[in-house]
Amino acid sequence: MKPVPHVGVLAPYALADLPPELTSLAQNESFRPPSPKAVEAARGALSDAHLYPDPDWTALRSVIAAVHGVPEQAVLCGAGSMELIGALAASYLGSTDRMLTTEYAYLYFRTATQLSGAAFDLVGERDLTVDVDALIAAARPETKIVFVANPGNPTGTRIDRDALVRLRDGLAEDVLLVIDEAYGEFSDGAEASTFDLVERGNTMVLRTLSKAYGCAGLRVGWGVFPTAIATELRKVLNPNNVSGVSQSVAAAVMSDQAYMCETVSMTADLRDRFATRLRGVGLKVPVSATNFVLIVFSTDQAAAEADQALRGEGIGMRGMGGYGLPHCLRATIGDAATMDRAAACLERIVGVGR
Numbered sequence: 001m002k003p004v005p006h007v008g009v010l011a012p013y014a015l016a017d018l019p020p021e022l023t024s025l026a027q028n029e030s031f032r033p034p035s036p037k038a039v040e041a042a043r044g045a046l047s048d049a050h051l052y053p054d055p056d057w058t059a060l061r062s063v064i065a066a067v068h069g070v071p072e073q074a075v076l077c078g079a080g081s082m083e084l085i086g087a088l089a090a091s092y093l094g095s096t097d098r099m100l101t102t103e104y105a106y107l108y109f110r111t112a113t114q115l116s117g118a119a120f121d122l123v124g125e126r127d128l129t130v131d132v133d134a135l136i137a138a139a140r141p142e143t144k145i146v147f148v149a150n151p152g153n154p155t156g157t158r159i160d161r162d163a164l165v166r167l168r169d170g171l172a173e174d175v176l177l178v179i180d181e182a183y184g185e186f187s188d189g190a191e192a193s194t195f196d197l198v199e200r201g202n203t204m205v206l207r208t209l210s211k212a213y214g215c216a217g218l219r220v221g222w223g224v225f226p227t228a229i230a231t232e233l234r235k236v237l238n239p240n241n242v243s244g245v246s247q248s249v250a251a252a253v254m255s256d257q258a259y260m261c262e263t264v265s266m267t268a269d270l271r272d273r274f275a276t277r278l279r280g281v282g283l284k285v286p287v288s289a290t291n292f293v294l295i296v297f298s299t300d301q302a303a304a305e306a307d308q309a310l311r312g313e314g315i316g317m318r319g320m321g322g323y324g325l326p327h328c329l330r331a332t333i334g335d336a337a338t339m340d341r342a343a344a345c346l347e348r349i350v351g352v353g354r
């Protein structure tokens with residue numbers, strides 16, 4: 001039996017091949033479990049497991065609206081933000097349309113596009129950072145959606161709000177701009193949020209519980225959408241997409257902003273200390289606004305050797321060959337002891353070559 005052609009040509013999803021005995025720094029999971037409020041909320045929700053979940057995510061949406069000052073009706077929730085990315089592609093990318101993003105953008109943007117049978121264009125980044133002018137110049141009449149992860153994964157770099165506004169102003173009105181802020185909590189408060197751009201009617205902002213909130217296993221993402229787009233996405237989303245337990249836990253952990261902010265600040269401290277040590281032995285580490293860093297080695301072989309040495313220390317980072325960055329490793333920020341071990345290992349092997 002043959003699948004449809006645009007599925008047949010896709011490569012199987014490749015997770016980092018990490019033996020279970022390794023400590024994983026490969027998936028950008030939080031090193032810290034979710035707020036203790038999570039367990040309490042889950043216990044309560046489990047006794048309602050005979051019921052289908054709330055298709056309107058009412059309690060969760062009201063917490064999101066209160067925390068971020070966005071209208072409740074503009075919020076849609078997904079089984080991870082990946083489901084929302086997939087629903088956007090399914091709703092707006094036909095076989096003659098094109099998606100536009102940057103060369104090191106989150107790979108699922110491409111996968112979702114391919115699953116819709118559409119094509120994509122990639123533009124170069126500048127110094128591992130999204131280049132807004134290159135995106136504007138590369139948009140063609142067939143371009144229907146532009147995806148920008150800000151901060152980027154796997155680069156960790158961030159462009160400011162002014163650059164995003166310039167991008168929006170430079171694109172045609174009928175091009176949808178999707179701003180994926182999976183790591184947005186790591187720079188919330190640094191400048192005005194981007195949620196107000198949604199009022200333009202052609203722009204949307206995605207967030208997730210998987211990173212700063214430490215709930216990757218729950219599969220909860222959300223976004224703020226223009227009304228007309230939300231109406232279409234609703235047709236595509238599974239009406240029971242987020243389980244009752246996940247909705248309850250997500251509402252509880254988002255209500256505990258103090259805990260999440262503490263996670264973000266602990267993570268940022270560990271990240272910056274780790275990056276400083278690596279820069280100290282001459283490794284290039286772009287400034288990250290996330291819970292991971294990209295480590296740039298001088299050659300592909302140096303990255304592969306570092307990966308082997310780290311595995312010898314029981315630590316598994318993510319190789320970046322799939323992103324066209326075979327000379328890089330991406331390191332999720334783990335606990336202090338793990339990051340110390342990883343930094344010491346890299347200092348040892350990189351130091352030897354100098």
Ligand SMILES: *Cc1c(COP(=O)(O)O)cnc(C)c1O
Nearest residue numbers: 080081082106153182208210221
């Ligand atoms: C982790 C990540 C996501 C996916 O998150 P889920 O909500 O777990 O599906 C989306 N975009 C980027 C850029 C990410 O790094």
